[in-house]
Amino acid sequence: MAVVSVSMPDALLERLDQFADDHGYTGRSEVVREASRNLLGEFEDTRLExxxxxxxxxxxxxxxxxxxxxxxxxxxxxxxxxxxxxxxxxxxxxxxxxxxxxxxxxxxxxxxxxxxxxxxxxxxxxxxxxxxxxxxxxxxxxx
The missing domain is CATH 3.30.70.1150 (ACT-like. Chain A, domain 2)
Structure with a gap:
């Protein structure tokens, strides 16, 4: 799996880490992967094409x-x-x-x-x- 460096404000990073802890994610990478899949899939609904x-x-x-x-x-x-x-x-x-x-x-x-x-x-x-x-x-x- 590739490693990617992402820049984000400290406040957003803190929210990301807290979200991972609160929802049982293994870490911020897992949250970012899931969020990326969701964002990329938002407009892929074939019923709307x-x-x-x-x-x-x-x-x-x-x-x-x-x-x-x-x-x-x-x-x-x-x-x-x-x-x-x-x-x-x-x-x-x-x-x-x-x-x-x-x-x-x-x-x-x-x-x-x-x-x-x-x-x-x-x-x-x-x-x-x-x-x-x-x-x-x-x-x-x-x-």
């Missing part, structure tokens, strides 16, 4: 990190054929919530979510995906 999909994406970030808001605006414009609607609001004393309503293919939605996840200083990204061509009652929710 070649279908028109609706996606809802919520993004939470600290409003004092003004660069995140600019990056969200850039992504909205970069993917304007995918983004049907976008809503921005303030939550609590220090946070912003960005909601994106998407309509497109699995590949387009996964690319968009990936770009949001890769945005520095985003605190959380949650999304759900559902077919809109003969609506399937199976909801595919991910966080």
């Amino acid at each position: 070649d279908r028109k999909l609706m996606g809802l994406v919520t993004v939470l970030f600290d409003y004092e990190t003004t660069n995140v808001e600019e990056q969200m605006m850039h992504l909205r414009h970069e993917h304007e054929s995918l983004v049907s609607s976008n809503f921005h609001t303030h939550v609590g004393d220090h946070f912003c919530l960005e909601l994106f309503v998407l309509e497109g293919s699995l590949e387009e939605i996964s690319t968009f979510v990936g770009k949001i996840r890769a945005t520095q200083d985003v605190l959380s990204v949650d999304y759900s995906v559902n077919p809109v061509d003969g609506f399937d009652p199976l909801s595919h929710q991910h966080g």
Whole structure:
């Protein structure tokens, strides 16, 4: 098995180690392997391929990190054929919530979510995906 070096903030590493201890993992490598498999498998649902999909994406970030808001605006414009609607609001004393309503293919939605996840200083990204061509009652929710 290959050994990989990963950089992460100390606080995240502490959470990772605590999670491993709390849930009976042998160590952080096992947690990272499982998380990687889950992340890579999120958009591999063959029932969603070649279908028109609706996606809802919520993004939470600290409003004092003004660069995140600019990056969200850039992504909205970069993917304007995918983004049907976008809503921005303030939550609590220090946070912003960005909601994106998407309509497109699995590949387009996964690319968009990936770009949001890769945005520095985003605190959380949650999304759900559902077919809109003969609506399937199976909801595919991910966080």
